[in-house]
Amino acid sequence: MSYTEQHFPQEPTGPKVVTDSIPGPKGKKGIQSLGEVFDARCVYFLADYQKSYGNYIVDADGNTLLDCYAQIASIPLGYNNPELIKVAKSDEMVSAIVNRAALGNFTGVEYEKVQRSLLKYAPKGQKYVWNGLSGADANELAFKAVFFNYQSKKRGFDKQFSSEEEASCMENQAPGNPELAVLSFARAFHGRLFASGSVTRSKPIHKMDMPSFKWPKAEFPSYKYPEVDNKEYNAKEDERCLAIVENYFKTWHCPIACVIVEPIQSEGGDNHASATFFQGLRDITLKYGAKLIIDEVQTGCGGTGIMWEHERYNITPPPDLVTFSKKMQSAGYFFHDKELIPNQPYRQFNTWCGDEKLIMLAAAICKEIQEKDLLTSISKTGEFLFGKLEELQKEYPVYLQNLRGKGKACFVAFDMPSPEKRTEFLNKMRISGINIGACAEVGVRLRPTLVFEKKHAQIFIDVLSKVLATL
Ligand SMILES: O=C(O)CCC(=O)C(=O)O
Numbered sequence: 001m002s003y004t005e006q007h008f009p010q011e012p013t014g015p016k017v018v019t020d021s022i023p024g025p026k027g028k029k030g031i032q033s034l035g036e037v038f039d040a041r042c043v044y045f046l047a048d049y050q051k052s053y054g055n056y057i058v059d060a061d062g063n064t065l066l067d068c069y070a071q072i073a074s075i076p077l078g079y080n081n082p083e084l085i086k087v088a089k090s091d092e093m094v095s096a097i098v099n100r101a102a103l104g105n106f107t108g109v110e111y112e113k114v115q116r117s118l119l120k121y122a123p124k125g126q127k128y129v130w131n132g133l134s135g136a137d138a139n140e141l142a143f144k145a146v147f148f149n150y151q152s153k154k155r156g157f158d159k160q161f162s163s164e165e166e167a168s169c170m171e172n173q174a175p176g177n178p179e180l181a182v183l184s185f186a187r188a189f190h191g192r193l194f195a196s197g198s199v200t201r202s203k204p205i206h207k208m209d210m211p212s213f214k215w216p217k218a219e220f221p222s223y224k225y226p227e228v229d230n231k232e233y234n235a236k237e238d239e240r241c242l243a244i245v246e247n248y249f250k251t252w253h254c255p256i257a258c259v260i261v262e263p264i265q266s267e268g269g270d271n272h273a274s275a276t277f278f279q280g281l282r283d284i285t286l287k288y289g290a291k292l293i294i295d296e297v298q299t300g301c302g303g304t305g306i307m308w309e310h311e312r313y314n315i316t317p318p319p320d321l322v323t324f325s326k327k328m329q330s331a332g333y334f335f336h337d338k339e340l341i342p343n344q345p346y347r348q349f350n351t352w353c354g355d356e357k358l359i360m361l362a363a364a365i366c367k368e369i370q371e372k373d374l375l376t377s378i379s380k381t382g383e384f385l386f387g388k389l390e391e392l393q394k395e396y397p398v399y400l401q402n403l404r405g406k407g408k409a410c411f412v413a414f415d416m417p418s419p420e421k422r423t424e425f426l427n428k429m430r431i432s433g434i435n436i437g438a439c440a441e442v443g444v445r446l447r448p449t450l451v452f453e454k455k456h457a458q459i460f461i462d463v464l465s466k467v468l469a470t471l
């Protein structure tokens with residue numbers, strides 16, 4: 001029996017659309033009234049989460065859509081997963097919810113066990129975790145850890161701050177607030193807060209009008225597909241982009257304390273890079289005494305068929321920090337060098353220091369993935385899906401351009417010929433019962449749950465081929 005047969009015995013056998021448009025009349029009315037209390041302009045449709053089940057999301061009008069986007073890559077094990085519901089109803093979870101601890105100061109007796117249960121699933125080579133609240137928060141916390149470490153090393157790890165440093169930081173001035181930079185890449189997405197917004201480079205809408213850190217932007221490889229026919233070109237792309245990174249280290253007006261990079265740039269267009277590129281980044285950061293942060297917010301927790309996508313590249317030594325959120329539900333960063341724990345308490349601190357209920361959920365999700373071998377099954381689904389997409393691509397080369405993500409489970413994307421065609425495509429897919437995502441200007445991305453099986457992939461392909469025939 002497959003995972004969904006076992007855990008979602010009532011899962012629909014296919015999508016069912018009962019209104020002429022999505023949202024239908026109830027959804028439209030609901031969104032309009034919601035707009036009085038919430039900025040509802042980005043709402044695609046109103047979902048009914050109590051009725052959503054497994055791989056299917058149900059909307060307010062009773063439309064049942066096969067969900068290939070899963071809350072922007074964030075539902076790991078299907079809607080209303082019974083194993084997670086058990087965890088949610090446990091006495092420990094109830095206590096964590098109604099007695100939310102300020103974890104740094106008033107840690108509960110059970111917390112060590114919770115933290116250890118999460119650490120079991122840390123990426124290879126990582127030993128510690130610091131918890132945050134969202135992907136953007138995780139990245140900003142990681143930057144802080146890096147900056148503290150950078151300055152502590154310079155000052156001497158055990159040395160106290162000087163009075164000049166203390167006075168100047170109260171004026172937002174050096175030396176207490178030094179000029180240090182984070183290098184990121186064109187088309188990167190790392191969040192929308194201030195430091196995370198400064199390293200985000202995918203769309204102006206994410207950062208317009210915000211004061212920003214003036215940090216260097218390198219180029220991320222732009223590969224040609226299929227990869228087998230473009231090996232030489234793609235290898236040159238790696239070299240070109242690595243040379244740009246190194247040049248920034250040589251010429252930037254202040255020290256670059258770290259590089260942040262996604263293993264696959266997701267929001268920015270599902271842009272992949274090779275093991276050579278990532279090892280090159282590792283080598284450059286080591287050469288210049290900088291840290292390497294891998295942002296696994298979207299790629300982590302199994303979406304690419306392995307738990308942490310960067311492990312595929314065997315980066316040696318492992319990255320210094322790995323940030324996570326989305327499918328993990330909890331957020332934060334893993335690391336291995338104890339000196340990334342600040343030299344004094346209360347530097348990396350806030351009221352919550354994470355969220356115990358979500359850390360419990362994260363550990364339960366990882367355990368379920370491991371115990372039910374969901375990485376093997378999602379990889380098999382991905383292989384089947386990609387094969388079918390390659391066949392369709394022969395028939396519709398204009399609409400399935402740059403098909404990418406082969407061998408990376410269902411973390412798959414392709415490009416449409418124009419933004420207008422993409423909008424038409426996404427709308428037609430939705431009204432035909434498939435919820436699917438966009439990325440960059442013309443990209444279409446699949447981000448299903450880890451319990452997306454061959455039968456679901458087949459439904460997707462059937463609808464896709466019908467829709468492609470109408471474009
Ligand atoms: O738009 C956002 O803030 C979420 C972005 C994201 O992670 C994505 O679209 O992949």
Ligand SMILES: NCCCC(=O)O
Pocket residue numbers: 072267438
């Ligand atoms: N960054 C994704 C926001 C949601 C969307 O455009 O579909």
